[in-house]
Amino acid sequence: MEQSVTVFSSFSVQDLSFLGEAALRTLWISFLSITIGSFLGGFFGWALYEMKIWGAIFLNPLLDVFRSVPLIVQLVLFYNFAPIVGLSLDAFESGLVVLTLYTSALVANVARGGIEAVGKPMRIASRSLGMSYLQDMRYVVFPIGARAIFPSWVGVALGVMKDSALVSVLGYVELVKASQVLITRTQEPLLIILVVGAFYFALSYPVSRYSAKLEKRWSQ
Amino acid sequence: MIRIDGLHKYFGDLHVLRGIDLEVQKGEVLSVIGASGSGKSTLLYCINGIEPVQQGSVLVDGIDVHAKTTDLNRLRQRLGMVFQQWNSFPHLTAIQNVALAPQIVKKMSKSEAMEVAAKQLEHVGLGDKLNVFPNALSGGQQQRLAIARALAMDPQYMLFDEATSALDPELVGEVLDTMRVLAEEGMTMICVTHEMGFARDVSDRVAYFHEGIVEEIGSPEQIFSDPKSEQTKKFLAKVR
Numbered sequence: 001m002e003q004s005v006t007v008f009s010s011f012s013v014q015d016l017s018f019l020g021e022a023a024l025r026t027l028w029i030s031f032l033s034i035t036i037g038s039f040l041g042g043f044f045g046w047a048l049y050e051m052k053i054w055g056a057i058f059l060n061p062l063l064d065v066f067r068s069v070p071l072i073v074q075l076v077l078f079y080n081f082a083p084i085v086g087l088s089l090d091a092f093e094s095g096l097v098v099l100t101l102y103t104s105a106l107v108a109n110v111a112r113g114g115i116e117a118v119g120k121p122m123r124i125a126s127r128s129l130g131m132s133y134l135q136d137m138r139y140v141v142f143p144i145g146a147r148a149i150f151p152s153w154v155g156v157a158l159g160v161m162k163d164s165a166l167v168s169v170l171g172y173v174e175l176v177k178a179s180q181v182l183i184t185r186t187q188e189p190l191l192i193i194l195v196v197g198a199f200y201f202a203l204s205y206p207v208s209r210y211s212a213k214l215e216k217r218w219s220q
Numbered sequence: 221m222i223r224i225d226g227l228h229k230y231f232g233d234l235h236v237l238r239g240i241d242l243e244v245q246k247g248e249v250l251s252v253i254g255a256s257g258s259g260k261s262t263l264l265y266c267i268n269g270i271e272p273v274q275q276g277s278v279l280v281d282g283i284d285v286h287a288k289t290t291d292l293n294r295l296r297q298r299l300g301m302v303f304q305q306w307n308s309f310p311h312l313t314a315i316q317n318v319a320l321a322p323q324i325v326k327k328m329s330k331s332e333a334m335e336v337a338a339k340q341l342e343h344v345g346l347g348d349k350l351n352v353f354p355n356a357l358s359g360g361q362q363q364r365l366a367i368a369r370a371l372a373m374d375p376q377y378m379l380f381d382e383a384t385s386a387l388d389p390e391l392v393g394e395v396l397d398t399m400r401v402l403a404e405e406g407m408t409m410i411c412v413t414h415e416m417g418f419a420r421d422v423s424d425r426v427a428y429f430h431e432g433i434v435e436e437i438g439s440p441e442q443i444f445s446d447p448k449s450e451q452t453k454k455f456l457a458k459v460r
Contacts, residue, residue: 124270125307125366129321129373130297139324143311218311 011186016195022178023199029174030161030203033096037103037160038153044104045111059108066105072166074098079170095167099160106156113152114145147218154211158204175199221245222267222377222410227276229262236262238432240276244377249409251419251440254429255455260412263429264379267410268292268299281376297325300370304382306362308354314341314365315350318372326373333372340368344398360391364398371402378402380411416459420444428452 044063048055066074079094089097118141126140127133146153168177179196183189222244229237236259244250252260265271267278269285269292278285283295309317318337322328328336341347344364346357354362363383370378380399384392396418403409403422413419419426420440427437428449436449447453 121303121305122307122309125301125303126309126321127293128268128270128296128299128301129369130293130325131321132293135324139320140309144309147311 008185008187011182011188011191015182018182019175019178019195019199022173022175023203025172026161026164026174027203029092029095029099029167029172030164033099033103033164034157034160037100038107040100040104041107042111044108046115048108048112049115063105063108066102071098071102071163072169074102075166075170091167091170091172095164095170095172099164099167102163103156103160107153110149110152110156114149115141117148118144150211151215154208158207161204162200221281223279224267225277227266227278228274229259229266229271230274236432237266240434242427242434244408244410246408247406248425249403249411249423251423251426252410252412252429253414253416253419253426258429259432260429261381264301264381264410264412267379268296268301293325297373298376299379300373300375300377301379302363302366302370302381302383304386306359306366308357308362308365310354313351313353314346314357317354317365318369321369322372336372337368340372341365343371344368345394358391359387360394363387363395367398376408378407378409380409380413382412382414384413384415416444428455430455
């Protein structure tokens, strides 16, 4: 019995800072993939809207793959097949690429909905004032469409942040991976999973509070 | 001057405009009346190049609207347009709605554009609503906002596409009054309208559209008191 004490040690304050660092990694990979993925998804959404036939033939099926194949499968496949085509990516980079594409696939349809939400009469009105296509997009379609899809976009973003947990299978030490390490050492799974849950909540709660505030302001 | 020659427009197989010849002189107010589907609104859309045409031409101050080389964004600055639906930009206040196009299209400075916008809102009687968002305005106020927005581009012509059709009856008057003021100031206007009183009182000429052609055109007195065409008589009997 003496032996087990040296192998397993209980949850301590230092472990919190270990989890804190892991939370920052979760935040970092989520932030990057949501940001880049949203830009990319916005572009795909625009392409789906403008190029109906090409979008339906090529882009939509491609995005469907990212949407419908489980993220964990995408991660493992990409991580293992990337070296074959000559890409040497570590766990973080592989996770980032897959999460970004996954985000963009989710955002694409949301973004297309946003452009559709603006409606043709509104766009004819702005064009009739002499605005160019790009000016109409930048000053009318984007602000109106973005407000319309904002709640769905926040949903996607929070979802991706939680889904980033799956990058742990590649060995990237974000929250879930860190918790596995600690559980192995402390043998206190319930406590640690509770703490990890609290970390995820602390990451997403401010986002959802802030977005609710923005929505309220816009609806005035 | 707006000059339309032998204009034909199809939507697929549907022959909407079947040879329109029309001239609108500077300072003139032309009202276009006729049943729904007679091509009145389509004509306006062809004048500012929103809809392509299949045959014939539209010249605005000598510029061929449908020529490939025509810079439509530039041309449209001469042609203010007001629609049945007012289409206020919901994310912008009244003054920002009006100032947006002068600022980004005419490249005015922000303060200059705001000044123009304030002046135009004053002009349409919304001087006390500068910083109000559109959802806090009535339909009539939003339609006047749309008029101010078009006027802020300093257009030579104003095209009104059934500007009062979507309004509650009690709000029609304020919009018609605004249009009346514009006409008195000498604005050249083409008004597609179902308001016969407005057409009779304000226009210099009235054109009756029937199934894609100008069935009859003349002074309001002549059209309303002494219509020549049987179709015109039938239509006027129905709307009276």
